[in-house]
Amino acid sequence: MMNVLSVTSECAPLVKTGGLADVAGALPHALLSEDVRMRTILPGYRSVMEALGDAREVLTGADVFGGTARILEGTASGLDVFVVDAPHLYDRDGSPYLDAEGRDWEDNPERFAALCRLAARIAAEGAGDWRPDVVHLHDWQAGLTPLYLRGHGPDTPPCVTTIHNVAFHGIASPDKLDRLGLPRELFTPEGYEFYGQISALKAALVYSDKLTTVSPSYARELLSPEFGMGLDGVLRNRASDLYGILNGIDTAAWDPARDPAIPTFKAPRGKAKARARLIEEMGLDPEAPGPLAVVVSRLSGQKGLDLLLEALPALLARGGQLALLGSGDAALEHAFREAAAADPRVAVHIGYDEAMSHRMIAGGDAILVPSRFEPCGLTQLYGLRYGTVPVVALTGGLADTVIPANAAALQAGAATGLQFHPITAPALEGALSQLCDLHSDPDTWGRIQRNAMKHPVGWGPSAAAYAALYKGMARAS
Secondary structure, three states, X not given: OEEEEEEOOOEOOOEOOOHHHXXXXXXXXXXXXXXXXXXXXXEOOHHHHHHOOOEEEEEEEEEOOOOEXXXXXXXXXXXXXXXXXXXXXXXXXXXXXXOOOOOEOOOHHHHHHHHHHHHHHHHHHOEOOEOOOEEEXXXXXXXXXXXXXXXXXXXXXXXXXXXXXXXXXXXXXXXXHHHHOOOHHHOOOOOOEEOOXXXXXXXXXXXXXXXXXXXXXXXXXXXXXXXXXXXXXHHHHOHHHEEEOOOOOOOOOOOOOOOOOOOXXXXXXXXXXXXXXHHHHHOOOOOOOOOEEEEEEEEOOOOOHHHHHHHXXXXXXXXXXXXEEEEEOHHHHHHHHHXXXXXXXXXXXXXXOHXXXXXXXXXXXXXXXXXXXXXXXXXXXXXXXXXXXXXXXXXXXXXXXXXXXXXXXXXXXXXXXXXXXXXOHHHXXXXXXXXXXXXXXHHHHHHHHHHHHHOOOOOHHHHHHHHHHHHHHHHHO
C-alpha cells in the first residue's frame, strides 16, 4: 500500500468554498481501489474541529506565528485526517479565506504558511509508523510546502502540485520573508519571487517534482499568456512535468437514483417530479413552454455570468426560465436580483445550500456554465449525471467533458450538451436559442438526456492516472 499525504485548505464535506474541496474529499476514497492510502492535512477550522472524532496528538507545542499549534490525527466524515489545531489562526468567523465583511484575512500568508510548515514536518518525520511516499499539494495554500521540506534535508518524499485555478497566486509582501521563515537565496525570478512579491503558487510550480492540473485542455491553456496569469513562462519551462488529469465526481453523493434531497429517478422521464418541485420552490411558471435553465455557481467575472445577464432575454423570449443559486460579486448579486424582480420567469437565491444545489441540478432541464475560463468544472458533470443538459463555453475542462450537439454528433446520436465559442454574449445567445430548438423536439432532447446520464463522470480513470504518477515519482526518488 502506497501512502500519500494530501495538503489542502479545504476538503468536502468538512469545509467547502468550491470545487477544490470536492476533489480533495473524493480522491482519498477513489484511490483505495488503486492500492493508495491518502491522508489529508488541513487547517482546524471550527467546522473541521466539530467533525473530528476521537483523535490523538502527533505533534504538540509547535510555535507558529504568534501561538502554539498541535497536530491531531483522526477520522472525520470517513476521511483519515491530520488537523492543524491552531485556534489563533483558524478559530474565527467568516470563510477559510475571508472575514465576515468579505475581505481577505490580513494574516492569510501566515495561516497557510503554518499549514505548509507542519505538513512538511509530517512529510519528513512521519506520524508514528506512518510516513508518506509522496506529498500531494493543492493550489497556493499548500504551495510553500516544498520550500519548508528543503529544511528537513535530502531524504524527504517527492511533491506533486495540482493547479485547480492558476488565477490565485497566494501573494505576500517580501517584508514577510523572515517571518514566514523562507529562504532568501531562493527569492529570485528563477525561484518564488513574482514581480517583487512572494508567490506561494510559484514556489509550488518551481520546486515540486511534478505538476498536474484538472483537465487536459486546461493543461494546454496554461502554457499561453492568455490563460497562464503571468506564470505561463514558468509552466512552459515545466511542460514535460505537467499532466492534465480530468476531475471526476463522487457518484455516490451525486446519484439521482438515491439522492435524499430529491424525488429520485433512474431515467430522464423520471425528472418530471424533481422539475415540478423546483418550479414550485422557486415560484416559476409550470406552464412555460421552454426549458428551465439552472445556474449553480460562484458569481464572478470568471464564471461569465455577466454574459448570461446580456443573453438572458434570448432565453426568456423563447419561453424559457432561469433559476440561479449562488453568491459572490456584489454587483452581479444585485443585477440578478433586479432581473428576478423584473421578470417572474427568473428566480434567484443568493447564498449557498448543498441540498438546494442537488434540487436545482435534478430539477433543471439544462445547466448553464458560461465561464471565460474553467480549469475543469464540476457542475457540468453533476448536470450530466442527472440528465440536466450542460450548456458550456468551449474552454478548459468544459471542452473535455461535454460532447457538443453539432450536426455530426446529433447524427451519430452521441451529443451530451451544447458548447459555444467565442465566449461572448452573442455566442451564448446562439447557444440558448439552440437549446430551445432542441428542447422543442422531444425525441432529440430525450436522446441527449439519455446520453448525458450514461456519460462516465466518476473518478475511476483519473484515480488510476494519479496512482500511476505517484508510483513513478516514488520510484524516481
